[in-house]
Structure formats: C-alpha cells, structure tokens
Amino acid sequence: MAVATIIGGGVIGGGWAARFLLNGWDVRVFDPDPEAERKIGEVLDNARRSLPGLSDVPLPPEGRLSFHEDLGEAVQGAVWIQESVPERLDLKRRVYRQLQEVCDPSAIIGSSTSGFKPSELQEGALRPEQIVVTHPFNPVYLLPLIELVSSPANDPAHIERAKDILTGLGLFPLHVKKEIDAHIADRFLEAVWREALWLVKDGVATTHEIDEAIRMGFGIRWAQMGLFETYRVAGGEAGMRHFMAQFGPALEWPWTKLMDVPEFTDELVDLIATQSDAQSGHHEIRDLERIRDNNLVGMMRALKHQNWGAGEVLNRHDQRIKSAMxxxxxxxxxxxxxxxxxxxxxxxxxxxxxxxxxxxxxxxxxxxxxxxxxxxxxxxxxxxxxxxxxxxxxxxxxxxxxxxxxxxxxxxxxxxxxxxxxxxxxxxxxxxxxxxxxxxxxxxxxxxxxxxxxxxxxxxxxxxxxxxxxxxxxxxxxxxxxxxxxxx
Amino acid sequence: MAVATIIGGGVIGGGWAARFLLNGWDVRVFDPDPEAERKIGEVLDNARRSLPGLSDVPLPPEGRLSFHEDLGEAVQGAVWIQESVPERLDLKRRVYRQLQEVCDPSAIIGSSTSGFKPSELQEGALRPEQIVVTHPFNPVYLLPLIELVSSPANDPAHIERAKDILTGLGLFPLHVKKEIDAHIADRFLEAVWREALWLVKDGVATTHEIDEAIRMGFGIRWAQMGLFETYRVAGGEAGMRHFMAQFGPALEWPWTKLMDVPEFTDELVDLIATQSDAQSGHHEIRDLERIRDNNLVGMMRALKHQNWGAGEVLNRHDQRIKSAMxxxxxxxxxxxxxxxxxxxxxxxxxxxxxxxxxxxxxxxxxxxxxxxxxxxxxxxxxxxxxxxxxxxxxxxxxxxxxxxxxxxxxxxxxxxxxxxxxxxxxxxxxxxxxxxxxxxxxxxxxxxxxxxxxxxxxxxxxxxxxxxxxxxxxxxxxxxxxxxxxxx
Structure with missing residues (x-):
C-alpha cells in the first residue's frame, strides 16, 4: 500500500488526506495541533459522503489513517508528502529542512501554497529539486484542479511522476510552466475579490447581490467552459477575432477600478486567436453551442434537484405554471x-x-x-x-x-x-x-x-x-x- | 397574448426573442439586417432544443414570431421593448427617440447594454422614466441572470412591473440600485479578462490552460455559491471574519497586475462580515458544506454524462479502475x-x-x-x-x-x-x-x-x-x- 504523509491538517490538509485514503493510500498525519484529529475527521466525514458515489465503479478499499507526533515516523516510506502549513515563507522553509533530513529523497514534496513560487519555497532547501507546488481547491476531495508549478530546479521525470500520482487520485494536474505569484487561478480569484471589495465598500452591491450576480450567470458558464472558450462561442461563426474586435475597446473604459491594462495590439489579438484555435478549433461553433447547452441544462437540472441557486429559480418558475393546474x-x-x-x-x-x-x-x-x-x-x-x-x-x-x-x-x-x-x-x-x-x-x-x-x-x-x-x-x-x- | 418587441436581432436579441416566445408571448422583431431572420432562427433552434425540457411542467404554447420593417408596426401594443443594438451611446439614444415617438408610453424599454448606465441612456429621451437597463447573459434562453439597473428617473412601480415580467419568463432579475459602469457581473468579467490578457501576453499561460484553471476549480464552485458564500464556508466555524483575517493581507501582495486595492480596514471587514451574516447566517457552516457538496456532486455527475470538463476527468478515473476488471x-x-x-x-x-x-x-x-x-x-x-x-x-x-x-x-x-x-x-x-x-x-x-x-x-x-x-x-x-x- 502506498503511503502519503500530510503535514498540517485543517480543511486543506484534511481534503488531501481524504483524496489519498479514499483512493486506497495509507495516510500519516503530522500536525502539532491537538485538534487535528477532530478536524480531519470532519473533512473525512464529508468526503466519505460525497466522493465514492461520484465514481460509477468501486474505489479501492480505504487506506489506513494514522496520526504521528514524530516527523521521522510520519514520513517513513512515504511516496508523497503534502505540506499545507500556514502561508508564511519562513515557516514553510523550516518545515522543508526538517522534512528533508528524514524523508526518502525520491519522495515528492508538494506544497499547497496559493501564493508562493516554487523557487521561493526551494531556497535554502537540502534538495530543492524535490519540492513542487501542488495547489488544490477547496473542497479538495471533490474539485479536480491541482496547479502543479515547477521551477527549473525540478527534474522533468519528477514532475511526470507527480502528474501520474495526482491523476491516479482522480485529480486534474495543470502544469504551470512559468512561475508567478499566486499561479493562475488565484490571480483571477484575487482580481475578482479586489473588485468585489470595491463594490461593497462603495455601496454598489451587497455580498448577497454580488454572489447572485456570479452564480446566476457567468458562474454556471464557467463550470464547463472557461473564459476564452465561452467568448469564442459568443463570437459565433466569426470567431475569436471578431469577439475581440467587439469587446477589446472596453479595455480602455472605466469598467474596473483597476486600470493598468495590457495594450490591445494586433500582436496580442493574433496570439489569443491562435491559441483559441489550437484549444477549440476542432469543434465547430454550432457543436460548441450544443455542448455548452447540454452542459448547462444538465447542471441546472442538477441544481433543481437540490432546489438551490439557478435550480431554485427553475422550481419557482415551474410552481408558477403549476399553480394554474x-x-x-x-x-x-x-x-x-x-x-x-x-x-x-x-x-x-x-x-x-x-x-x-x-x-x-x-x-x-x-x-x-x-x-x-x-x-x-x-x-x-x-x-x-x-x-x-x-x-x-x-x-x-x-x-x-x-x-x-x-x-x-x-x-x-x-x-x-x-x-x-x-x-x-x-x-x-x-x-x-x-x-x-x-x-x-x-x-x-x-x-x-x-x-x-x-x-x-x-x-x-x-x-x-x-x-x-x-x-x-x-x-x-x-x-x-x-x-x-x-x-x- | 402579450406582445414583446425585439429591437436588434443577433445572438442577444435572438435569445430574448426565444425567452418570450417559449413562454407564450408574441414577438415582433425590428432589425434592418437582412440576415436577422436567419440569425434569430438559429438561436431559436437551440432554445427550442434546450429550454422547454428544463421545466418539469409544460410551458405555454409558443407565441407568434414576426419580422417588421416599420418600427411603428413593430412596437404596436408591445408591453416590453428590448433594445440590443451595438454598444454605441449615440446609436442607442437615437433608437430610443424613434421608439418613443411610436410606442406605448407605459411599455417597458429594456436595454441589453453591458456597459452604459441607465442615466446615460435616458439623457435626451422623450420619456427618460420609461428606459431601464436589463442586461442578460449569453445564452439568454438558458441563464437566469438579468441585471436590472434603474436611475432616479425610474418610477418604483415601473421597476416592479419589469421585475414581475422578467420573473414570469423564468429569469432572475437582480436589481442593481446604484448605477456604475458595467453594472456588477461585467466588472468581474472585465477584471478577469484584463488579468487573463496579461497572463497570455506575458507567456505565463495559454488560453487553454487559463480555461482549465477556471472550469476545473472555482468555476464549478461559482455555479452554485458566489465569492462570499464560498469563502464563508471555507472559513469554517470561525466564519467570514476569520477568512478575511487569513487572506486579507494578500491584498497587499503582488497577486494581480492591478494593484489599486481598497484599504483593508476594520470598517470594511465589519461591513462584509455583517452582510455575509445577513446573506447566509440562517445556515450552519456544516449545512452549507453539505449543500455545497450535494450541488457539486450533482453538477459534476451531470458533466460526466456529457463527458466534458470535470466530468471527463471523472470518466477517465473510472476507466482507470475499470481497466483492472x-x-x-x-x-x-x-x-x-x-x-x-x-x-x-x-x-x-x-x-x-x-x-x-x-x-x-x-x-x-x-x-x-x-x-x-x-x-x-x-x-x-x-x-x-x-x-x-x-x-x-x-x-x-x-x-x-x-x-x-x-x-x-x-x-x-x-x-x-x-x-x-x-x-x-x-x-x-x-x-x-x-x-x-x-x-x-x-x-x-x-x-x-x-x-x-x-x-x-x-x-x-x-x-x-x-x-x-x-x-x-x-x-x-x-x-x-x-x-x-x-x-x-
């Protein structure tokens, strides 16, 4: 049985523990917090309730979970070590130094950091090449995305092995090839968060109104296609270039508080149109429209079954029609x-x-x-x-x-x-x-x-x-x- | 049979036409584009395929669709007039002047504008009080969100009537009470778009990678809870205040290109924590976690049926397990x-x-x-x-x-x-x-x-x-x- 070690419990560490356990790994937890066992237990309860049924086949028998006070004991034989301690660079570096003194040099050390670059984490490490960023999204036991960020210090074989293990856990490792603060997804989350704080502070919208503006519209769209593919479909037969010609000028308008925008050059338009072709060009726009609609209908009807969000709106609409029966x-x-x-x-x-x-x-x-x-x-x-x-x-x-x-x-x-x-x-x-x-x-x-x-x-x-x-x-x-x- | 007039066909106008028609309204289209009939027909095909089945009850018999070259004829007897012409203020104002000379003064004139404030649209109008922003999201025939933006010129009764009609179409009107460029949702879309252009331009990620970073993680989350409710759950029992204390400092870190951020004062934290309590305080965090997980499982399994996005990841994981059978x-x-x-x-x-x-x-x-x-x-x-x-x-x-x-x-x-x-x-x-x-x-x-x-x-x-x-x-x-x- 493969062994994973979880350094730092809590919601994120607990989510990692659940992913490994429910996919048949033994999990050893190292966390000085006396509450760690309770906290991880709560995450595990949620995961056991929701994850196995996502599969249409039986997951392997659950692995063994144990808690350890001794770091050496915790990492013994571990193939994967996941660090989810608080977001302080000095603390993380100290943890790696202690870890690397006792762990298998071939083990993968993944960090759940949402902000730090791998080269920052690796600085001063015994074996920098062992450490990568593997940034998950809450709830870790359900959402597939892992941002796998490497630095030039990491060996390609080490990265491939990390990808394989993550895929084996049902995850979707997205290899981010150029280091940047906050990787990719959290840059968007942060941009939205900053704009949202302005809207609340300026009294334009409440937190509730902002949440409705997200989940009743582009949120559902983004659950199945991202920003660029969505706009490609919206652009219609004329495609991405047309869409950008239409909405590019808004870049210079006061549509966000944050106005340091890239210049909208022909070069940038070309770059995006070409990448979009490579990404989605094998689907006709008509097909993409139908795929999108199939996805939206399926998800909205799933929400209807839960009577939540857009699904609650659908139920109310049905109720209105039914009241005449x-x-x-x-x-x-x-x-x-x-x-x-x-x-x-x-x-x-x-x-x-x-x-x-x-x-x-x-x-x-x-x-x-x-x-x-x-x-x-x-x-x-x-x-x-x-x-x-x-x-x-x-x-x-x-x-x-x-x-x-x-x-x-x-x-x-x-x-x-x-x-x-x-x-x-x-x-x-x-x-x-x-x-x-x-x-x-x-x-x-x-x-x-x-x-x-x-x-x-x-x-x-x-x-x-x-x-x-x-x-x-x-x-x-x-x-x-x-x-x-x-x-x- | 109630009558709606669509000024300007295309994808957005066509989506509005479909919403009205499939909910039993007669629809008259005014669009000088000789392609309008074909374009609206294509949107209608998609809508007929997807919208009626969203309901678990029969929608009313479809209304009648007609195309008109004479504006007076097009708006005769119309209760709702939806303007979806290109985003040029001078053009929109000219359309309203022509419209208001021939339409019923009590009809609601809604604009699909994604950027302009209602007071800008109303300037120079014959009856400013008649015009509101009703900003939809593509595909209009499926997504429930309509940003209903009013100005002080609009009578509260006029706004209430607009809300009622939109609700009757199965839509979710979100009344935006304070005018601002790009309303609410598009400010977020624009913030993400700007950040995404930087990431592509700087070679950090391709359009494909950006789309995966969105739909495999926070996109699915946002399809059912927005930004604040999601973070409230992530904060755990300690709640919104705890979450902000943890992630507030990131505001000062270089996590986006766009750095003019609101000051993270106690006042702002209080404002948000109070609004979040009002929004979600009637659910325990444990309940919210389970609601979230139920929603995610339902949507991810819907995507699995379509073998798309997160659903494709799940199918691949099943396949891996099945290959041993x-x-x-x-x-x-x-x-x-x-x-x-x-x-x-x-x-x-x-x-x-x-x-x-x-x-x-x-x-x-x-x-x-x-x-x-x-x-x-x-x-x-x-x-x-x-x-x-x-x-x-x-x-x-x-x-x-x-x-x-x-x-x-x-x-x-x-x-x-x-x-x-x-x-x-x-x-x-x-x-x-x-x-x-x-x-x-x-x-x-x-x-x-x-x-x-x-x-x-x-x-x-x-x-x-x-x-x-x-x-x-x-x-x-x-x-x-x-x-x-x-x-x-």
Missing amino acids: PGHVDQIDDLSQPILTLARAVPLDWTDYNGHMTESKYLDAFASSTDRFMELIGCDADYIASGGSYFTAETHIRHLDETHAGARIEVRTQMLLGQGKKLHLFHRMYEGETLLATGESFLLHVDLETRRPCAPSAGIEAAMARIGEAQAALPYPEGAGSAIRKPT | PGHVDQIDDLSQPILTLARAVPLDWTDYNGHMTESKYLDAFASSTDRFMELIGCDADYIASGGSYFTAETHIRHLDETHAGARIEVRTQMLLGQGKKLHLFHRMYEGETLLATGESFLLHVDLETRRPCAPSAGIEAAMARIGEAQAALPYPEGAGSAIRKPT
Missing part, C-alpha cells in the same frame, strides 16, 4: 378517463448520445406521474410531512416505441385499485397519439415512522373511491397484470 | 453463479431530501448492470458502433428494502435466457447481505439501422451459450416471471 381530483370535472399526470418536454439530460430517451428515464417519468397522482388524491407535501406516504413495491414497464430530446410527452393514469393501503396504477406514456410505454405500479401506503403499511387518511380513501367509481367503466388495460414469461 | 466473460473463471455487474456507492444525486435512494434510480442501476452484462458478452462500444445492440422491451422491478446515500451496493445478474435475438436477465441488488430489489429485464437484439430485431453475432451467441450452460444448475429465481396481480 388542479390541486386535487375534486377540481377535475371529468374523472371517467385516465388522468393527465405528466406533460413535459424530454430534457436534454434524459437522453443518450444519440438523443434517444434513456431507459431509466421512463421510470423517472412514471415516478413523477405517481407523485402527481398521489398529490391529486391528497397525499401532498403537507400530508407527507405529517407522517404518511406511499412506497412503490413493484413496477412493470413495457417499452413500445422510442422518443427524443425535446419531444412533448404526456402520461395518463388509470387507477386499477385504490382501496385501504393498496394503490395500483397503470400509466400510459404518449407522444402525440403514439403510445411510447406503459408503466404499471403497485404501491403501499406506509407510516413513515414505522416504515410499515397502514391505511391512508379518510380524505385519501374518499378521493380514491371517487376515481374508482368514475373509472369503473374503463376496460382493464391491455398489458396490465402481465409478466415477463418464463422461457420454455 | 474483466472485459469479457471469457476472463471470468467461475460463471456458475450470478455475475457481478455493478458495484458502486449510492451517489448523493440518486437520493431524495431524506437521503433515501429514489425509486427511478433503481432502474438506473439495473440499466447499468444490463449495459455491463452486454459488454461482457461482447456487445461493447465497438460492437454497437458496428450497428447492433440490445433494446429493453420490458422490465419488472420489486422494491424489497431501502438504501441511502453512500451505501455500497452490488448487483449480481442471472441469465434466464440468452438465445438468438432474446436476452432475459434477472438482476439482484444487494447492500451487504440484504436484498434491496430485483430487476427482471427482457431485451431484444436489434439492427440499429432498421431498428428491427435480429440475431446477434456468433461471438455473442457463443458467450451467452457459455453462461447458459454454467448457470443451468441455478434455481429459477423467486419473483421472476411474476406479475402485479389483477385486483379481484
């Missing part, structure tokens, strides 16, 4: 036909790379129909909060035809049985007149406390009785009650 | 028992607000097991690319027990029939020894060209025969071949 079966005039329980467009994130709606999303749609049916008979959010609900015991789906992203689908629901604790539904999914699929569900009403079946409220019983009576004349559906036959 | 049944020694077709942790985005795995995700898991089984018998990506595949015709799921986020689940698959075009599988899902659910699937091998059933390759037939022989001694599973019974 019947809230209870009593508000539906004609109950003698199957009830409309879903009407929607097939979203981009329900489809595979061919644009076909994916198998599992049929159950997604039928489950929504069941939820809507429950709501209509009175098993709504308030009822569920009071302790009763329906659990699905069994589902039978028949796939009869295909459908695609953007198609408008509807589900109509026939109640086969609604009596006591039992609810038996038959959903039919249509695109226009075409029957795409049927979904038969058998549910039991449960007490959410005991998780055992029990009778629903009198109101729900009455609503089910009304539907049962109204739909009594409907023929028993073709395909209901059928099984996948035993091969003979 | 058998690629074909021939590499599995003992085929006499059900085959392991899924082993994973239940991800955060598979659960409801209680942390229970959601009904529809059981089919997600079983569908993955079916994919894996197909792969093992030789129906892998190459085979599918060559034109053959399996389509699921029928599925029967029984829910036997509950499970939660983070639980390690496994699926083991028994082949009930694998002969000719038919494939009949019985999946059992376990958490440890507990049987959580069973999924019975009946699939047909199809020709992807004709979409009709046909025999699979000889290699697949042979692999199925091998499994059939090896599993022949297994008892027929309890629960297989059963139906949801017809109520008696």
